Amino acid sequence: MTSYQTIDVQSENRLGITYEILSVFAELNIDLIGLEMQTYHTFLQYHSHETDLNTIQIKQKILQIPGVKKIVDIEFLPSEAKRLHLDALLSNLPDPLFDIDESGQILKVNHAAVETLGLNESEIYQRNITDFFSESIERLLHADNASIELTCMDTNYFAEIIPIISQYNEKKQVKGAVITLKRPERLGLTISSMQQNRFQGSTIVAQSNEMLDILAKAKRFSELELPILITGETGTGKEILAKSIHENSSRKQNPFLAINCAALPENLLESELFGYSSGAFSGALKSGKPGLFELANGGTLFLDEIGEMSPYLQAKLLRFLQDYTFRRLGSNKERTVDVRIISATHRKLNTLFKTNQFREDLYYRLNVLSIIIPPLRERKGDIKLLAQHFVKLAGIQVNRKNCSISEQAIKRLEAHHWPGNIRQLQNLIFRSVAISNSNLLGAEDLLFNTAKTQASNQSLANQSLESEITSLKQATEDFERNLLSKMMERYPSTRKLAERLDVSHNTVALKMKKYRLR
Structure with a gap:
């Protein structure tokens, strides 16, 4: 039984070494099928008979050649391996693909093309591309890359054409083309x-x-x-x-x-x-x-x-x-x-x-x-959830994790009229988070930027602040929480923070524990 054997002879880059390797095959009268060469590698494919010792003899004689380092059995010649990978790639492309020569004869198709034409692959290779396309061969073999609309099997496609150009006597000649069909919906x-x-x-x-x-x-x-x-x-x-x-x-x-x-x-x-x-x-x-x-x-x-x-x-x-x-x-x-x-x-x-x-x-x-869809001012029950969602997204964009928004800020957002609805709320949150240095977005961090809103911001803030304060103790605690949260960014050490605020280290530690800032 005859089969194929493929080997990779790895050697020094020495003049004449390929000739000496080929001489081994001539000496043993073995039919050489394929030969490819790269620096330090000689790839050979030959007939191998399971009943004789051809392969063993070949390897023994080649290894005796000065400069040959080792012989490795391989499955395919490099060109075969590339072709198989290319075939696998083309077969899995979702769009029909045709490779044609200068006369329009079909040389290669992929699986999508076979399904589109509804023929056996062997039947397709016996046909001309004009048997299936509504365009002439002259238009398909244009020297420039082109995209044209055509009909194939009563279906409209956009054809992307890549011409195959050869240079002969300084004159460009189109020797074929690769055509890919795309449906409009694709x-x-x-x-x-x-x-x-x-x-x-x-x-x-x-x-x-x-x-x-x-x-x-x-x-x-x-x-x-x-x-x-x-x-x-x-x-x-x-x-x-x-x-x-x-x-x-x-x-x-x-x-x-x-x-x-x-x-x-x-x-x-x-x-x-x-x-x-x-x-x-x-x-x-x-x-x-x-x-x-x-x-x-x-x-x-x-x-x-x-x-x-x-x-x-x-x-x-x-x-x-x-x-x-x-x-x-x-x-x-x-x-x-x-x-x-x-x-x-x-x-x-x-x-x-x-x-x-x-x-x-x-x-x-x-x-x-x-x-x-009702405007945002008529469904204020969604403002808190939307604000928390946008703050999280904004934190990701500015590379700050665990961004959140305070209840006071949410109350201020709920008090706003929102003529621009959700888009306005999103823009406000993203702008405020980007400029703020704190992971906690407070009411004072909200940046309303329209001229009308800017004019009324202070009044609105005062009204909101008055409605939010329930007692002096609560207002003091809110101030302390926001102050410590902001200054933690600049003074990560509680000892340094205590020095900056001119209080004892123990006072800062207790306050941070109270407000769950650490």
Whole structure:
């Protein structure tokens, strides 16, 4: 029985040593299959017969060559090992991949490509790429890296093309290409994962009855395949709630994409939503561009500030919601997607009908399911929990562990009106923690920075302080606790702290024990 044997001959880097090693194979009349060389290594693969002593004889004779140090049995030649690793890598890529030569003949495909074409791998290698792609070989073998849209097996893809270039007589020649196909929704997943950065540290924190009822309603709505309209003041967390609905739905493995309808002019918002075809307008990409409806296919699209959308786009959105078909800008091709629409606004849309600022028929399309998020001032029972949550997150960002907030600070937060709602509270907490030197955020550390608030801060602080004081003893203890907590950062030794405060070491130790500061 004949098999293969592969060895690594490790030796000195001596001129002529490879010739002497090969002479051993010629002397023993052994068929050499493969040879690869690296500095200090000669890799050889040859036929080995289990019934003779070829391998033993080869190793004995090679070890007698001056400069040979040892021989190691290996499984593959280095090039074979690299090829096997590359094959394993390509096979596990989720997108279909094709390697073609200059005539379009398919040289290599991965597992995803085999599944896409629905043929045996051996059958694919007998075919030309133009048998499956809607594009000509001339466009596929362009000298520059390109991304084009094409159809394969009646499915739309974006093809990323990497040409294989050879240099001949100072002239570049395209000798083939590697083509990767990407579905629009896979691009959507990539964008969705990038948008996740906005939600880091963002979660729904609530304990008030009002918000618990809303979260229960959102949980029920997540199981339904119907449009949802979320209303509430700016900063109440409408996008976070929409994201939560998506993550609790059957679409959670698919993209969640969001766009603010107030942030873009009409023409840009239209191309972002519906996409455009090649040459649709000046400056358009040659390959065209999919819109958010395509990228979110199978998932959820969140339309924030829907009340700011122009009447023209309202009409286009209404048409889309009738059967979820649309056309890209500059294209006559109808496309159909499966996407759930969640919209949000801080405006009362039903009051905009009379002035023709918002279409009534679109309102009823979007408002199949409705959630109204109350402002923070109407659910003050959540302020303490939110403040503690934000203080913890802020402490992590400034590399200070065990950050907390005092009861006096929480009472001051609960006394505030919060026109900017949760977003304003979060910004205030993060700013205050970043500037404070203490791990305990006190009432005096809260930095309200709006002009109106700054003007009333002192008055509010005085009112808050008066309402918080129950006795002189309690006020004195609060002062001592805050003072010791702040000065511990600069004077970590109780003895040094006692010297700074001009009291005995025992007094400081007892106070710190009393207030549980150590």
